[in-house]
Amino acid sequence: MKKCWAILAALLVGVVATACGGAGTTSGDKGTKKVTVAASQVPHAEILEHVKPQLKKEGIDLEVKVFQDYVLPNKVVEEGKMDANFFQHVPFMETTNKESNYHIVKVTGVHIEPMAAYSKKIKNVKDLKDGATIALPNDTSNLTRSLLLLENQKLIQLDNREGNKTERNIKSNPKKLKFKLVEPALLPRVLDQVDLAIINTNYAIQAKLNPLKDNLFIEDKNSPYVNILATKKGKEKDEAIQKLAKVLNSPETKKFIEDKYKGAVVPAF
Structure with missing residues (x-):
């Protein structure tokens, strides 16, 4: 036993x-x-x-x-x-x-x-009107990344480029752009509702957006x-x-x- x-x-x-x-x-x-x-x-x-x-x-x-x-x-x-x-x-x-x-x-x-910017309303970033609404990812790191990308296009100016950023770090916004923070996975779905959206490539590809052909502007290959x-x-x-x-x-x-x-x-x- x-x-x-x-x-x-x-x-x-x-x-x-x-x-x-x-x-x-x-x-x-x-x-x-x-x-x-x-x-x-x-x-x-x-x-x-x-x-x-x-x-x-x-x-x-x-x-x-x-x-x-x-x-x-x-x-x-x-x-x-x-x-x-x-x-x-x-x-x-x-x-x-x-x-x-x-x-x-x-x-x-x-x-x-x-990461790239997409729009269904304009074909060139130069056509972005004053007061336009831009959708951005709502998580801290990707929001920072998006704001830096907007600064690279001279659409905004940040107080500095170090550390994480939020809308509070925007010290100059000449076009008086409005920002809508959205769950990253949902950004392609709100593209019809905004003038421009900055979308992570994985979600862009899932939404049948071509990051190379459909972008208004995009990070270069030296992105960290x-x-x-x-x-x-x-x-x-x-x-x-x-x-x-x-x-x-x-x-x-x-x-x-x-x-x-x-x-x-x-x-x-």
């Missing part, structure tokens, strides 16, 4: 260990480890799907879960529900860590998505906002996470990004 109880206890321990494992958890295939990544649909999840076969050869089973917002991907990683995420740049990550007391860290940079693979502090050296980082920075992935997105998404390695 004691022997039977010992066998049952051992089986239960095995089940619990499998259920609670994170990066490097053994999956159903013998010798295969599983890594879960939270990602935006375009281009992040598409890039991850592309590298799945490469990771399979490395003994890694990659599971990708798509999120439509910029809040949950960090939350699920911080809580240990997923191993990593791929959707954000470092300024966004640092702001989120500070505001939410998270411990997310960069693993590697992958690509840049130049590189999209990164990120994980919770302490897990960045895990073997499975490092293998994922390696294939994301491979020549094959670089060619995929260049061929598929044709400059709308730019490799950063």
Whole structure:
């Protein structure tokens, strides 16, 4: 009887260990480890799907879960529900860590998505009328990025270019532009309601906007906002996470990004 109880206890321990494992958890295939990544649909999840076969050869089973917002991907990683995420740049990550007391860290940079301005009412930024309404992303880091882009076009002037910015940092607004802050994912939907909107490339592409052809103005390829693979502090050296980082920075992935997105998404390695 004691022997039977010992066998049952051992089986239960095995089940619990499998259920609670994170990066490097053994999956159903013998010798295969599983890594879960939270990602935006375009281009992040598409890039991850592309590298799945490469990771399979490395003994890694990659599971990708798509999120439509910029809040949950960090939350699920911080809580240990997923191993990593791929959707954000470092300024966004640092702001989120500070505001939410998270411990997310960069693993590697992958690509840049130049942020751009779009309009259904004008064809040239010179046609923007006094008092026009501009829709901007409402999260801190992307709002800062948008305001800097507007300053580059001489539409506004900020008090300085250091740190995060809000409308309060606008010291000159000669056209008396009005600003509407919108959840980033919803910006394409309000394009009909405003004179101009500054939209993240991933949401622009999902809305069938071509960042290269449809923009009124766009960040150049030297933008510091590189999209990164990120994980919770302490897990960045895990073997499975490092293998994922390696294939994301491979020549094959670089060619995929260049061929598929044709400059709308730019490799950063």
